[in-house]
Amino acid sequence: MKTVNQSILDTLAEYDSATVQNAGILVRGYIHADDDYTDPSICEYISPGAKPAVGYAFTSTWTPLSGPASDGYLRTDYFDSIARANVPVIVVQQDVDKPARRGAIIGDGMAYQMSALGAVGALVDGNARDVPGIKQAGLPLWATGRVPGHGPFNMLAHEIAVTVASLNINPGDILVCDADGATRVAVDEAADVAKMCAEVRTKEGALHRFFSVPDFALDQWEEWKARS
Numbered sequence: 001m002k003t004v005n006q007s008i009l010d011t012l013a014e015y016d017s018a019t020v021q022n023a024g025i026l027v028r029g030y031i032h033a034d035d036d037y038t039d040p041s042i043c044e045y046i047s048p049g050a051k052p053a054v055g056y057a058f059t060s061t062w063t064p065l066s067g068p069a070s071d072g073y074l075r076t077d078y079f080d081s082i083a084r085a086n087v088p089v090i091v092v093q094q095d096v097d098k099p100a101r102r103g104a105i106i107g108d109g110m111a112y113q114m115s116a117l118g119a120v121g122a123l124v125d126g127n128a129r130d131v132p133g134i135k136q137a138g139l140p141l142w143a144t145g146r147v148p149g150h151g152p153f154n155m156l157a158h159e160i161a162v163t164v165a166s167l168n169i170n171p172g173d174i175l176v177c178d179a180d181g182a183t184r185v186a187v188d189e190a191a192d193v194a195k196m197c198a199e200v201r202t203k204e205g206a207l208h209r210f211f212s213v214p215d216f217a218l219d220q221w222e223e224w225k226a227r228s
Helices: 006-012 017-028 073-083 108-117 131-137 187-210 218-227
Strands: 044-046 053-063 089-095 104-106 119-128 141-146 154-158 162-164 167-169 174-178 181-185
Touching: 006 053, 006 174, 006 187, 017 174, 017 181, 017 187, 044 131, 053 073, 053 119, 053 162, 073 108, 073 154, 089 104, 089 162, 089 174, 104 141, 108 119, 108 131, 119 131, 119 162, 119 174, 131 141, 167 181, 181 187
Parallel strands: 053 089, 089 119, 104 119, 119 141
Antiparallel strands: 044 141, 053 154, 053 174, 162 167, 174 181
16 A cells, blocks of 8 residues: 655644645646545544544445345454554445445444554444444544444455545545545645645635724725735
């Protein structure tokens, strides 16, 4: 897996996912939303920290209903890859059952394991359960739903391309996740995107300050239009 210097991830973590998305546009232009950021179906969000969770996508597919339950070897292999990664990991799970998003594909037991092994967040196209326990485990979570149970639980594959909340994610992509959702950053563009974030924030800060003055008047609006 191709990685970047940790300082680049640390820089990305200083910015919200929207700023990172704006910076990405400036670096490589517009791309399809499905290759850029998650859709609004991310409805379950918990994070114990003020900064975004930033890490490399470790992808997997699951069926919470259709069974038969796996023997656990594949899941152990997946968890081993998280433990041996030596980088911050965003666990990415997609429910591919039929119907999808009916049972839960992550709970508090998994959250404790993932957090202990080095995961800094979980981005889930599917349901979570035991959400208070996941929060107590300290694993930031983004999920498309929440239910109390599952049936025969099966992991199908890992290190494959998946789709989470319409976002196409490849193994090893960098993800910046916060209350707005997740923005994808290609590893080869990460250094440039991280640098561009400062420019985005500077421009936005100037706009915010200009329009925050007391008793904003029409002549100030005309001034802004003239300089834009």
